[in-house]
Amino acid sequence: MNFRIAVTAALIILVLATIAAWATDFVTLQGEWTVYTADCKDGTWRGSTCSGRLVASERYRFRALKVHREVLFWTSGDNRPSGRFADCEVQDGRSWTCPATPELARTVTRKMTLGVPTDDASEGALSVHRIPKWKWEALRHGIPAGRTALN
16 A cells, blocks of 8 residues: 555656656756747837736747857747857856847847856847746637736
8 A cells, every 4th residue: 555655746746847847947858948029919118027918929049059150040830941059168958158240130039048048139139038938838728827027
């Protein structure tokens, strides 16, 4: 009887850990990272708070290629070809810096630190409101998930 309880508890912990890893993007493909964004429908942004209703917006994906010193980027679901930053300093898929180029106007950042874009629209990047993956997925399925973004 105690063996069953222990196995059940271990399975529950494993399932919860797996869900947490997925929801936070703790586990991703080697060298890849996604920035999830939200729009403010029927309202306006006041800092990081939406006065209307949050809706899931674009997903900006990045693939850092350390050996080639480049970062590829694209917007999920967009038909435009991927973009490319060259001569980058790449630590891993979550931490890299690339020189500013005209390509920056097509994406949200040229610098990533621990998975967080660290430059802003004043440098030429698109201005967006970032949200966690779990919130993006909830909004995509029509589940209300608050009114605030990460920035």
